[in-house]
C-alpha cells in the first residue's frame with residue numbers, strides 16, 4: 001500500500017479528511033504516496049493551534065525567535081541529502097537542483113535570523129513639549145502560505161521563515177504534487193525549538209485554499225502559483241479583509257544584442273530555458289535575437305548543446321534535467337509545441353515523445369527549440385512552463401525592448417550586451433519587476449525582495465527581504481506625554497505639538 005501523507009497540526013501529525021490525491025514519482029510515472037486532502041474543519045484545527053501558539057510566540061523576544069531560525073538552518077543543512085532526495089523523487093528535478101532549491105530557501109532563513117534588526121521602530125524625542133513619538137512593528141497573528149509545486153522547499157521558506165521570525169504563527173498549504181519536503185521542514189522547525197502550533201501544514205486542493213481565504217482569524221495570505229489562481233486568491237482574500245500577496249506565472253525574455261558574448265549567452269540561455277525542465281518562474285523561455293545574424297549565431301551554438309544534453313532520472317548526476325512533474329503537465333507542454341507548429345513557428349528541435357530506456361512510463365520531455373516565433377502567437381503570449389526555448393527575431397533594440405514591456409507577464413527579464421548605456425536604459429524603462437544584466441536568472445538575494453509586475457504578481461508587497469518583513473508586520477505609533485505633577489484640566493484637551 002502506498003505511503004500516506006497527512007497533516008501536521010499543533011506539533012503532531014493529524015489524520016483528517018476523506019479525499020486523497022496521488023503523489024507520483026515522475027521518473028517512473030508510478031504513484032509513490034497518497035496525500036490526504038483536508039477540509040474546512042482541518043483548516044479550523046490548524047488555525048486554532050496557530051492562534052493558541054500566537055500570544056506566547058509574539059511575546060518571545062526577537063533574538064530568541066531568531067535562535068530557532070539558526071537552529072533550523074543547521075538542521076536543514078544536516079539533513080540536506082535526505083531532503084534533496086525526497087524533493088527530487090516527487091518533483092523530478094535533479095539532485096543538484098533540489099539542493100539549490102533548499103539552499104535558496106535557507107538564504108531566506110539566514111535573512112530571517114537577522115529580522116530583529118528590521119523589527120526596530122522609530123523614535124522622535126520631543127515632538128512637542130514633553131511629548132515623544134515612537135513606532136513599533138508588531139506581528140499580524142495567524143498568517144497562511146499557499147505554495148506551488150516547482151519550489152517545494154524554497155517558497156515555503158520564503159514565507160514561513162520571515163513570518164515566524166516576525167512573531168506570527170503559520171498555516172502552510174503546500175502543493176499537493178510534492179508535499180513531503182514541506183512536511184519534513186515543519187518537523188525540523190519543531191526540532192529546532194519552534195513551539196507547537198507555530199508552524200502547521202494542511203494538505204489539500206481548492207477546498208483548503210478557499211477555507212484559508214474565508215477564515216476570519218487568518219490575517220494575511222501569501223500565495224505563489226499560476227496567474228489565474230493568484231488573481232482569484234487575491235480577489236477573494238482581500239474581499240475578506242486580508243492582506244494578500246499573490247505571485248503568478250511568467251514568460252521571461254532574454255534580449256540578446258549583437259555585441260553580446262554569444263558563447264556565454266548560449267550557456268546562459270540553455271541553462272535557464274531547460275534547467276529544471278523549464279519549470280522555474282524565472283526561467284528564460286524566450287530569446288529575443290536583435291539585429292542581423294544574431295539568431296543564426298545563437299542557433300548554431302544552441303543546437304549542438306541540445307544534441308549533447310542528457311535528459312535523465314533525477315538521481316543521475318550527469319542529467320541536465322529530469323522529468324516534468326506530471327503526465328498532465330507533459331501533455332500540456334506538448335500541446336503548446338503543437339500549437340507553435342500550427343501557428344507557423346519553425347521547430348528546430350522537438351522534444352515530444354521522448355522515452356528514456358528503463359523509464360518508459362516517466363514524464364520526460366526533450367529540449368525543444370523554436371525559431372521565427374512571433375509576438376502575435378498564442379504559444380508566445382502564454383506560459384508553457386516546460387523545456388521549450390522560443391526565439392523571436394527583432395530588427396532593432398527598440399523593437400526588442402518593447403516585447404517584455406508589452407507582454408501580459410512581467411516577472412523577470414535579462415539583457416545580454418557589452419553596451420552599458422543600452423543596458424542601463426533598458427533596466428530603467430522595462431515594465432518588468434526583476435531585471436538581469438548579463439545574468440540569466442535574476443532572482444534577487446534573500447535580503448532584497450522578490451516580485452514581478454503585471455499578471456506576475458497581485459498585491460503591492462513583494463516576498464522576503466525588507467518587503468517580506470513589511471508584509472508580515474503592522475505598525476503601531478505611540479504618542480506619549482509624561483506631564484510633571486498633576487494632569488488637571490489638560491487631561492481633557494486634545495494634545496497638540498505646538
Ligand code: NAD
Pocket residue numbers: 146147148149150151173174175176204205206209210224225226227229230247248249250280281383385411452456
Ligand atoms: P498552481 O496555480 O496550479 O497551484 C498553486 C497552488 O494553488 C497549489 O497549492 C494548489 O494546490 C493551489 N490551487 C490549484 N488550483 C486551485 C484552485 N482552483 N483554487 C485554489 N487553489 C488552487 O501552480 P503550480 O502548477 O503548482 O505552479 C506553477 C505555477 O507557479 C507557474 O505558473 C509558475 O510560473 C508559478 N510560479 C510563480 C512564481 C513567482 O514567484 N511569480 C514562483 C514559482 C512558480
